[in-house]
Amino acid sequence: MDASPTSPRTNRRAEQSRNLIQDALTRLILDRPEHRITVTTLCREAGINRSTFYAHYRTIERVLDGMERAFAERLPLINEDHPMSENLDEYEKFLRYCRTHSARFIALRRTGKLEGSMLLRAETLDLSTHRMPGRRNDEMHRLLVSYAVEGTLAVIERWLTEPEPLTPEHLSHVLLGATLSLDTVESSLDLESFD
Structure with missing residues (x-):
């Protein structure tokens, strides 16, 4: 601002x-x-x-930036050093914020602005660098982070427009489980063949 x-x-x-x-x-x-x-x-x-x-x-662009920043700052990032309940709480808080500001969320998705800031935040904080030391393919990792962020945003948008959506608590379990399952995908790939 x-x-x-x-x-x-x-x-x-x-x-x-x-x-x-x-x-x-x-x-x-x-x-x-x-x-x-x-x-x-x-x-x-x-x-x-x-x-x-x-x-x-x-400018109008600055208005969009402020709206976008409010969502990006609340994006939950998984911290495996914390109990799972803390990660779920962070997802629930984010989902409640999205629901409270659902029109803004959907408008930002239409402009394409939300994805960029969320990806930048996720990559900057590097969601899971510590999970696979020495065996991580950077490009593969970036693709999986992109998949997780963009998939999460798409699921949230659909959730916001459903007539009888899941509760934030239930959806946080779904999103956290899906995100954590990407670790399994990354660890099961023969990353040597991608280098």
């Missing part, structure tokens, strides 16, 4: 304005192609003037 609040009241008002802008952009993305959305259209949809928009963001 581009603005820096100076007091709690200003902070609350700024947060409210940013939410109005993000909610309006979400509605517009769900209604029309992203390239047809202008700052003027966005301000009209949000019920704000352009100076309010520019007090918080420089």
Whole structure:
């Protein structure tokens, strides 16, 4: 975000304005192609003037970046050094956030922005480097991380649009199990043949 609040009241008002802008952009993305959305259209949809928009963001892209960052920062990363219940709790928190902000999640999926930041976060933190020391093929590992992240996002999107979805608790078990099973895939491959 581009603005820096100076007091709690200003902070609350700024947060409210940013939410109005993000909610309006979400509605517009769900209604029309992203390239047809202008700052003027966005301000009209949000019920704000352009100076309010520019007090918080420089471009529509920056609004999307802020929305995207909120999801990416909550992406659960598996830590095998922690009890499984902690990993499940992290997945549940993420799923609850996705459900609370389901329209934003779906809008970001339409723009393709969500995948990039999630992959970057997963690769930067390197989901499972410590699992296979000395035997990991970097390209194969990146492909499996990509598969896990993009598959997880697709499953969550489908979950958000289902009429009677699983509970966050149940889905967290499914996603964690699927992600952990990729270790078995990676370890069972003859990685020497991929080098």
